[in-house]
Amino acid sequence: MTFSPIRKIYFGIADRRQMFRLFDRHAQRPSRWEGDDSALFRGEWFEVGKIEHDYMLDILPPLWMRGEMFAMREFLTGSITSVFYTLRIDGRFRYFHAYCDLSIARSPVEMRDAIVDRESWPVKAMTHEERLEHIWSATHDEYRGYAGEQWLPVNRGKRTVLYYGGRRGTTLKLLEDLTDDEIAAKLPVHLRHLPERIAA
Structure with a gap:
């Protein structure tokens, strides 16, 4: 079971309870602690509210902050960690969570670009x-x-x-x-x- 391409995993704006459920939606996977599960999480993203975004910013000092994004200090697995975004799309600010592989230098930027591209579709649709x-x-x-x-x-x-x-x-x-x-x-x-x- 491997995924890895950048993918939207939830439609709507996740509240705090939903956000924490989505952080580890693979919790029941077999052999959970026996291998490198990076591919399961890498590329997953979903929208959160401003309150949830700001709450995560206040939990711990971020690993880094760059313009419209910050990375969580605690890694989920291997080099995968949460990156939160504040993005202006169609004239309004929206907030997102994504799992990025920080061993890939442009991963957070490529994720940002993919989110903006996906959320800028002219017609509301789902694959x-x-x-x-x-x-x-x-x-x-x-x-x-x-x-x-x-x-x-x-x-x-x-x-x-x-x-x-x-x-x-x-x-x-x-x-x-x-x-x-x-x-x-x-x-x-x-x-x-x-x-x-x-x-x-």
């Missing part, structure tokens, strides 16, 4: 991958997990979610195998009918 990431981020731990020994070897370790299928009852499905109708059913109402944009 297929963003829909799946939002579902994973918004699903409570009791209703999501990872495929274990009962799954085929090729699927072990992949993300799973519980899906309520009406008369068919509740079933455990691979996140990546959700149909368009199942994805729509699991998204909040205000996100269900957004057009799908093909990832660049």
Whole structure:
């Protein structure tokens, strides 16, 4: 299970409770402490409110501050740490959290540019991958997990979610195998009918 490309993982502005849940949305992963999990977190980002942004700035002195961004002093894993941004997009200030790999010199700048590009789309839309990431981020731990020994070897370790299928009852499905109708059913109402944009 490796991700790594820059990706938006939650739609909406995360409040403090949601923000802390999103910080380690992979907490249930198998073999959590046994390897380098940098690729799971590298590139993840989501929007936060000004209060949450300022709260994180006040927790500890930042590792560094550069214009519209600051990095947290505590590293999540390896060279991955939280970077918070204050960005002016479409004439207003917005606030974001991202996991950047500080062993890559331009990682925070590339992340900033990717966030501005994504949030500047002229039409509000979601890619297929963003829909799946939002579902994973918004699903409570009791209703999501990872495929274990009962799954085929090729699927072990992949993300799973519980899906309520009406008369068919509740079933455990691979996140990546959700149909368009199942994805729509699991998204909040205000996100269900957004057009799908093909990832660049």
